[in-house]
Amino acid sequence: MRHFFSVLGGMGTLATESYIRILNQRTPAKRDQDYLNYILVNHATVPDRTTYLLDHKQQNFLPDLIEDVQQQNLLKPDFMVMVCNTAHYFYDELAAASDVPFLNMPQETVRALQKRYPQAQRIGLAATQGTISSQVYHKYIADAGLTEVDPTPAIQEKITRLIYQSIKEEQGAVDPTLYHEILSDMMRDLKVDVIILGCTELSLAQELAPNHQYPVADSQSIIADRTLELALELRRA
Known part of the structure; x- marks a missing residue:
């Protein structure tokens, strides 16, 4: 197979399915051969990222x-993408181990946010406690001249409940009321201009419950668009 990319996923599996689903839906295709070539590594047994970071x-x-990256190196993909925000804590180490370009989800998210919401200054970050505490997004937000606003403990408890209990434990049973409540709380209590959905489970919630008026930068949707853009560029090359 020529002109393909590798997806490091399974963190979690249902969120990875969401990424693949929206990627395929957005691919301009009228026949089987128009879709993208890719290898999905659904490594579901990767230890919990937040548990380690805390x-x-x-x-x-x-x-x-690292083992996943090394295995994919042998197959010689055009590039790699990892659909887990929290795992980007080790982005530098993983990119260094890769023989090909390794997309950076937090960086791409902040770049896209600036284009879509050019007036935004206060950026709310809805993410796992691991992503928040290890400041996975902090550098990219700060380098863009923006202010990161993290959830209060009460809001973080709701985010954690949505990610782990509603989605992970209940196999993708998104609670739309809870999801919309989180967005409302962040806009009202934190006075933010836009909210980054910095967890792929929250991206799944956005896919399944998009009927709200709150401004969000959906990291998984953004990295899917960037994946599609790069894959089509390489196909045409």
């Missing part, structure tokens, strides 16, 4: 992901 005595997930 307590480094727990099992580190980096060795599993």
Whole structure:
């Protein structure tokens, strides 16, 4: 197979399915051969990212992901993309291990946010506690001259409940009321201009419950668009 890319997924599986689904839906295709060539690595047994980031005595997930990158190197994809925000804590290490370009979801999200919401200054970050505490997005938001606004403990509890109990434990059973409540709380209590959905489970919630008026920058939707753009460029080359 020529002109293909590798997707490091399974963190979690239902969120990865959402990425693949929207990627395929947005691909301009009228026949089978118009779709993109890709390899999906649904590595569901990667240790929980937040668990490690909150307590480094727990099992580190980096060795599993390095192994995935090394295995994909042997297949010689055009580029790699990893659909898990929290795992980007180790972006530098993974990009260094890759023989090909390795897309950066937080960086791409902030870039797209600036284009879509050029007047935004206060950026709310809805994400796992691991992403928040390890400041996965902080550098990219700060480098853009923007202000990151993290959830209050009360809002973070709701985010964690939506990610782990509503979606992960209930196999994608998104609670739309809870999701919309989180967005409302962040806009009202944190006085933010736009909210980054910095967890792919929240992206799944956005896919399944998009009927709200709150401005969001959906990291998974954005990285799907960037994946599609780059894959089509390489196909035409």
